[in-house]
Amino acid sequence: MAIPVLLVSGFLGAGKTTLINHLLTQPHGRRLAAVVNDFGAINIDAELLSARADGVVALQNGCICCSLQGDLLRTLGLLLRQDPVPEGIIIETSGVSDPAEIVRSLMDPVIWREAALDAVLCLADARALADRPALLQDPLCQSQLRAADIIVLNKVDEVSAEELAALRPRLDAARPGCTILEAVQGAVPPELFFTGDPWRGSIPAAPSRFSTPRFETMSWTSDAPLSLPRFQAAVSRLAPRLVRAKGILQFAGREGQPMLFQMVGQRATFSPAPPPSPDAAPVRLVLIAENGRLRPEATTALLESCRA
Numbered sequence: 001m002a003i004p005v006l007l008v009s010g011f012l013g014a015g016k017t018t019l020i021n022h023l024l025t026q027p028h029g030r031r032l033a034a035v036v037n038d039f040g041a042i043n044i045d046a047e048l049l050s051a052r053a054d055g056v057v058a059l060q061n062g063c064i065c066c067s068l069q070g071d072l073l074r075t076l077g078l079l080l081r082q083d084p085v086p087e088g089i090i091i092e093t094s095g096v097s098d099p100a101e102i103v104r105s106l107m108d109p110v111i112w113r114e115a116a117l118d119a120v121l122c123l124a125d126a127r128a129l130a131d132r133p134a135l136l137q138d139p140l141c142q143s144q145l146r147a148a149d150i151i152v153l154n155k156v157d158e159v160s161a162e163e164l165a166a167l168r169p170r171l172d173a174a175r176p177g178c179t180i181l182e183a184v185q186g187a188v189p190p191e192l193f194f195t196g197d198p199w200r201g202s203i204p205a206a207p208s209r210f211s212t213p214r215f216e217t218m219s220w221t222s223d224a225p226l227s228l229p230r231f232q233a234a235v236s237r238l239a240p241r242l243v244r245a246k247g248i249l250q251f252a253g254r255e256g257q258p259m260l261f262q263m264v265g266q267r268a269t270f271s272p273a274p275p276p277s278p279d280a281a282p283v284r285l286v287l288i289a290e291n292g293r294l295r296p297e298a299t300t301a302l303l304e305s306c307r308a
């Protein structure tokens with residue numbers, strides 16, 4: 001299955017490197033690889049690093065890091081040849097680049113088969129936006145926001161509650177409908193990204209629900225295949241309330257061709273998935289939303305109506 005790629009863009013100095021450090025060092029147990037602009041800024045204790053000959057640096061937790069070597073595709077090739085292969089790749093775009101170009105190159109079908117774009121994050125600096133409202137009119141900031149599936153409003157420790165309350169509608173107007181996460185020191189919940197290979201059991205076998213202080217999650221399974229048009233309609237209804245969805249699906253008329261479904265913000269993708277293990281339900285879906293937005297009973301009823 002393709003390795004999920006997280007693209008991290010954002011305004012200059014908004015906290016991209018800080019967020020990547022956070023994701024690399026959380027105890028999520030995943031072997032992540034990061035491609036960063038400024039290697040020196042990866043502020044990980046020296047004793048946790050061990051240099052390797054090919055310009056890739058390994059952390060003791062199995063994550064690796066490298067700076068852009070030649071072009072992005074060549075660097076991705078280098079990461080894909082690592083042994084073991086990373087389970088997720090984070091790419092930092094420079095604060096002065098338009099992520100749309102990188103998104104376009106990642107959409108190349110040959111790349112997609114091996115490294116599939118999972119989500120585009122855009123970091124916005126809450127302090128800078130409160131001080132300089134005109135930043136949102138800057139063409140580069142606008143293109144970074146337009147490409148985003150999730151906006152991380154970082155440095156909220158530097159603004160007052162009133163300033164924060166005023167910022168959210170402005171970001172919402174700049175990128176309507178986009179999920180906005182508030183963060184300090186780029187501390188976004190790793191469970192929103194690289195949610196894992198469903199075949200490793202991260203999707204429970206039975207419907208269940210759990211909550212963290214900020215997010216609630218529910219899972220849903222079905223023994224029957226789904227109707228593709230009904231599922232697509234259900235997803236468009238659910239999308240505004242979800243931050244993340246992921247699952248293995250089977251559609252009527254295409255039995256035996258399981259699909260991996262991924263949604264981050266408003267980006268939804270399908271790709272072929274390996275055959276399920278015989279003891280797993282053929283349809284398994286996990287939904288993540290900010291607390292209070294999931295409405296599990298109504299959501300379950302909507303999903304049940306998708307059965308073919």
Ligand SMILES: Nc1nc2c(ncn2[C@@H]2O[C@H](COP(=O)(O)OP(=O)(O)OP(=O)(O)O)[C@@H](O)[C@H]2O)c(=O)[nH]1
Pocket residue numbers: 010011012013014015016017018019037038041094095154155156157158183184185186
């Ligand atoms: N107060 C505060 N400072 C932060 C926060 N997040 C990051 N910083 C600081 O902001 C500065 C810039 O952070 P970086 O992570 O280097 O930002 P960047 O987006 O990678 O920067 P460029 O690559 O130069 O565009 C650093 O000094 C960080 O320590 C935060 O939430 N609050």
